[in-house]
Amino acid sequence: xxxxxxxxxxxxxxxxxxxxxxxxxxxxxxLFNDQALQRIDLYVNTRDWYWxxxxxxxxxxxxxxxxxxxxxxxxxxxxxxxSGSRSTTKPALRVDFDRYDAGRTFLGLSAISLRNNVxxxxxxxxxxxxxxxxxxxxxxxxxxxxALYINNAYFGFYTLTEEIDExxxxxxxxxxxxxxxxxxxxxxxxxxxxxxxxxxxAALWAPRTRTTESQGSLYQPVEAMVRSINDAPGExxxxxxxxxxxxxxxxxxxxxxxxxxxxxxxLGSWAVNNHFLYRMGGRxxxxxxxxxxxxxxxxxxxxxxxxxxxxxxxxxxxxxxxLTLLYYDTLVAAANLFDQADxxxxxxxxxxGWLEREASRLLxxxxxxxLADQVKPxxxxxxxxxxxxxxxxxxxxxxxxxxxxxxxxxxxRPVY
Amino acid sequence: MRASNxxxxxxxxxxxxxxxxPAQIGPSPAPNPSLxxxxxxxxxxxxxxxxxxxxxxxxxxxxxKDGFVWDNRPSIRYGDWFQLDGKALLEGAVESxxxxxxxxxxxxxxxxxxxxxxxxxxxxxEYEATYGWEPDGQWRDVYVNVRPLAYAQVQGGKFKIxxxxxxxxxxxxxxxxxxxxxxxxxxxxxxxxxxxxxxxxKRVIRYAVGIFEDDGDQPPxxxxxxxxxxxxxxxxxxxxxxARGTVSPxxxxxxxxxxxxLEVGAAYTHAVVPEGRNHLQGDTVFGGEFFDRQYYTxxxxxxxxxxxxxxxxxxxxxxxxxxSREARxxxxxxxxxxxxxxxxxxxxRGWYVAGTWVITGENRDGGVNPxxxxxxxxxxxxxxxxxxxxxxxxxxxSPAEPPSRSPRAAxxxxxxxxxxxxxxxxxxxxxxxLRFNFINETLDDPAxxxxxxxSSLRTIVTMFQIGF
Numbered sequence: 001x002x003x004x005x006x007x008x009x010x011x012x013x014x015x016x017x018x019x020x021x022x023x024x025x026x027x028x029x030x031l032f033n034d035q036a037l038q039r040i041d042l043y044v045n046t047r048d049w050y051w052x053x054x055x056x057x058x059x060x061x062x063x064x065x066x067x068x069x070x071x072x073x074x075x076x077x078x079x080x081x082x083s084g085s086r087s088t089t090k091p092a093l094r095v096d097f098d099r100y101d102a103g104r105t106f107l108g109l110s111a112i113s114l115r116n117n118v119x120x121x122x123x124x125x126x127x128x129x130x131x132x133x134x135x136x137x138x139x140x141x142x143x144x145x146x147a148l149y150i151n152n153a154y155f156g157f158y159t160l161t162e163e164i165d166e167x168x169x170x171x172x173x174x175x176x177x178x179x180x181x182x183x184x185x186x187x188x189x190x191x192x193x194x195x196x197x198x199x200x201x202a203a204l205w206a207p208r209t210r211t212t213e214s215q216g217s218l219y220q221p222v223e224a225m226v227r228s229i230n231d232a233p234g235e236x237x238x239x240x241x242x243x244x245x246x247x248x249x250x251x252x253x254x255x256x257x258x259x260x261x262x263x264x265x266x267l268g269s270w271a272v273n274n275h276f277l278y279r280m281g282g283r284x285x286x287x288x289x290x291x292x293x294x295x296x297x298x299x300x301x302x303x304x305x306x307x308x309x310x311x312x313x314x315x316x317x318x319x320x321x322x323l324t325l326l327y328y329d330t331l332v333a334a335a336n337l338f339d340q341a342d343x344x345x346x347x348x349x350x351x352x353g354w355l356e357r358e359a360s361r362l363l364x365x366x367x368x369x370x371l372a373d374q375v376k377p378x379x380x381x382x383x384x385x386x387x388x389x390x391x392x393x394x395x396x397x398x399x400x401x402x403x404x405x406x407x408x409x410x411x412x413r414p415v416y
Numbered sequence: 417m418r419a420s421n422x423x424x425x426x427x428x429x430x431x432x433x434x435x436x437x438p439a440q441i442g443p444s445p446a447p448n449p450s451l452x453x454x455x456x457x458x459x460x461x462x463x464x465x466x467x468x469x470x471x472x473x474x475x476x477x478x479x480x481k482d483g484f485v486w487d488n489r490p491s492i493r494y495g496d497w498f499q500l501d502g503k504a505l506l507e508g509a510v511e512s513x514x515x516x517x518x519x520x521x522x523x524x525x526x527x528x529x530x531x532x533x534x535x536x537x538x539x540x541x542e543y544e545a546t547y548g549w550e551p552d553g554q555w556r557d558v559y560v561n562v563r564p565l566a567y568a569q570v571q572g573g574k575f576k577i578x579x580x581x582x583x584x585x586x587x588x589x590x591x592x593x594x595x596x597x598x599x600x601x602x603x604x605x606x607x608x609x610x611x612x613x614x615x616x617x618k619r620v621i622r623y624a625v626g627i628f629e630d631d632g633d634q635p636p637x638x639x640x641x642x643x644x645x646x647x648x649x650x651x652x653x654x655x656x657x658x659a660r661g662t663v664s665p666x667x668x669x670x671x672x673x674x675x676x677x678l679e680v681g682a683a684y685t686h687a688v689v690p691e692g693r694n695h696l697q698g699d700t701v702f703g704g705e706f707f708d709r710q711y712y713t714x715x716x717x718x719x720x721x722x723x724x725x726x727x728x729x730x731x732x733x734x735x736x737x738x739x740s741r742e743a744r745x746x747x748x749x750x751x752x753x754x755x756x757x758x759x760x761x762x763x764x765r766g767w768y769v770a771g772t773w774v775i776t777g778e779n780r781d782g783g784v785n786p787x788x789x790x791x792x793x794x795x796x797x798x799x800x801x802x803x804x805x806x807x808x809x810x811x812x813x814s815p816a817e818p819p820s821r822s823p824r825a826a827x828x829x830x831x832x833x834x835x836x837x838x839x840x841x842x843x844x845x846x847x848x849x850l851r852f853n854f855i856n857e858t859l860d861d862p863a864x865x866x867x868x869x870x871s872s873l874r875t876i877v878t879m880f881q882i883g884f
Binding site: 041043044045046047048050051054063064065067072074075077099100101151152 | 641644691746747748749750751752755756817818820821822823824825826
């Protein structure tokens with residue numbers, strides 16, 4: 001009997017230790033683990049939830065408790081977020097961990113976003129796009145599918161998204177002391193020079209860090225970058241612009257956006273859009289960080305050259321042979337990633353590529369949550385149709401991109 | 417320059433006004449017995465509250481002449497049947513702060529500017545109507561008191577809810593420029609209501625019980641939240657009940673009247689406050705809040721006050737302890753088992769201990785009345801004063817979660833203000849006085865206060881006061 005008790009005690013202790021290890025081992029990687037559907041519980045006062053959904057223009061914060069994976073975080077702040085995706089039926093939410101308690105973080109994060117996917121019936125376009133960016137070595141926020149519960153009742157399917165903030169900057173750039181801006185679309189803009197006054201640049205890029213600094217500190221380097229993009233002599237273009245942005249990284253980013261058919265990115269159909277700009281502390285170099293990819297996977301045959309002529313930066317960069325080559329090489333590399341097989345093909349069919357496998361896995365993962373979502377602005381049939389569109393895209397897009405890249409690559413011969 | 421001119425001018429007027437009234441100099445009765453507490457009461461209570469003189473004595477001292485009379489103040493009298501006294505009060509203060517974050521340096525501000533009338537109709541009815549121009553112009557006290565018997569009186573109108581010794585003390589009888597933080601923050605002030613009150617056993621016992629239409633004008637205005645659809649649990653502001661009782665135990669013994677005015681008391685209020693960020697807030701003397709209205713409350717607001725005061729010849733001591741509790745019904749954000757739970761109450765808790773000494777020897781009881789006013793053969797009366805006080809706000813009980821500034825936090829991020837004050841009061845004559853105070857405040861959490869980087873907040877203020 002004593003031995004049995006001892007054994008039971010040891011097992012209990014082992015279980016407790018295992019649980020403690022699990023809790024202690026939780027990291028932001030676990031939160032953004034897209035291999036599982038993350039359950040996020042928000043507890044919000046009935047009155048606050050009512051007003052949050054009743055005031056579509058308001059970005060007022062409301063207090064809430066958040067629970068994830070057994071951990072409850074009290075006194076977080078939530079607010080309505082988004083512009084095109086702003087909805088009171090299915091609100092997109094920003095969850096701030098430090099809203100009421102300055103400096104507080106959760107798993108090293110100061111905030112997360114819960115994107116509502118109201119522009120994407122499939123629910124996986126952003127997940128696949130950000131995953132592709134990261135797989136291609138670009139800096140992009142992490143995402144995971146999530147089931148959101150409000151006050152213990154299932155509310156809807158969301159995409160849990162890493163906020164572009166100081167915590168993100170620190171994790172990807174190793175520092176966060178610089179100037180972070182969020183691009184605000186107001187009209188079609190193609191990196192044309194807006195003059196020496198700083199106000200037009202301030203209207204385009206809203207500061208997200210160092211918000212109290214002078215306009216000169218914030219925007220003088222931005223103005224200099226845009227001036228350089230526009231005015232640098234052809235032979236000096238690379239040297240001049242490279243003081244302000246890494247042209248190689250820019251070309252790789254726009255190439256991946258073209259490959260994944262991002263119709264609303266840096267070169268999309270709505271001109272420059274959906275990005276953050278980060279200038280590291282004490283430097284003039286600006287980094288583009290993609291954001292909001294709900295218009296990606298836009299069409300199987302989405303052209304690879306959208307915006308090339310209109311966008312001054314892209315137009316001038318394509319006059320540099322090495323940058324042009326990099327662009328097409330990146331297109332092909334992205335296409336190859338899409339089609340990267342894992343294992344042998346089945347009899348009579350091609351082995352699914354990486355993008356199809358990811359899409360298929362994610363769609364299977366989110367399907368129950370999506371079908372149970374009563375606040376999504378789509379029917380379940382539309383979700384299934386959207387899912388099929390995505391799968392079709394993943395199967396065909398790689399080959400299309402390669403084909404087109406070969407056609408337009410410098411020195412390419414016509415492909416028949 | 418304009419401020420100093422104003423002060424000099426006002427003082428000169430007061431001194432000049434004092435000169436042609438030599439007949440009223442000396443240890444004559446208090447300026448008006450109906451305003452000042454009865455001899456030996458030890459209380460400097462505002463008229464109509466617990467100052468309940470015996471039936472016909474109110475105007476007995478000066479009621480010798482009918483028609484217009486200037487006896488410390490302008491008055492119209494017709495025997496014991498009718499009396500109408502004019503009353504006025506003018507205050508201004510020169511103030512400086514350290515740290516001086518606003519960069520204003522030393523500044524002058526007008527304080528109370530009040531004018532009114534008070535009096536009686538027959539020996540059974542008293543009345544008062546006073547208007548104050550500060551800060552935004554409103555009637556202060558407008559009431560009628562009916563007193564068929566000393567122990568059974570009824571007062572109706574707008575007047576101070578019977579709670580808090582210092583709050584009920586009129587501005588002319590305060591010992592410091594500013595009331596204590598706890599009086600400022602946790603007492604209700606004036607409201608419209610009706611109150612039964614009286615005294616018994618030779619003023620050994622006094623009581624007041626009243627009901628008022630709201631919780632007074634001292635707490636900041638309520639900001640009820642807009643109702644939401646099918647909101648069944650909405651609460652509107654309710655009436656405030658208040659009760660206060662005091663006992664003067666030494667009156668039962670054979671101690672001389674000069675020393676027997678020790679008075680102890682207790683008071684309680686109960687109000688209902690609608691949903692919103694409506695809790696009581698803590699302000700510093702320095703300026704700005706140290707505990708602002710950050711948190712949602714809903715439901716009962718209660719106060720309990722304990723008080724003691726004792727005037728012993730030229731010395732005077734007083735102390736109060738007040739605790740307030742404000743409910744937060746259904747204000748939580750919930751958890752796995754409960755939606756919109758109740759949160760722990762917000763508790764305000766404060767106290768002060770104050771003492772004064774009239775170094776020129778005048779008795780404190782009934783207010784300091786200089787034996788030898790300035791320009792009338794003397795220098796006036798001089799009193800030194802000191803006070804230590806503390807006011808704090810926190811969640812009641814011991815909530816498990818860490819403190820937070822979330823408006824629905826179970827454990828709110830509380831704060832406390834500890835202050836000491838030293839002062840000198842110069843009673844120039846019966847109408848004019850000058851108060852000098854040095855106040856040092858220390859906040860438990862300076863980050864929530866008006867000067868987050870300062871370890872202490874210092875205020876130097878000199879106030880003149882002219883009134884009758």
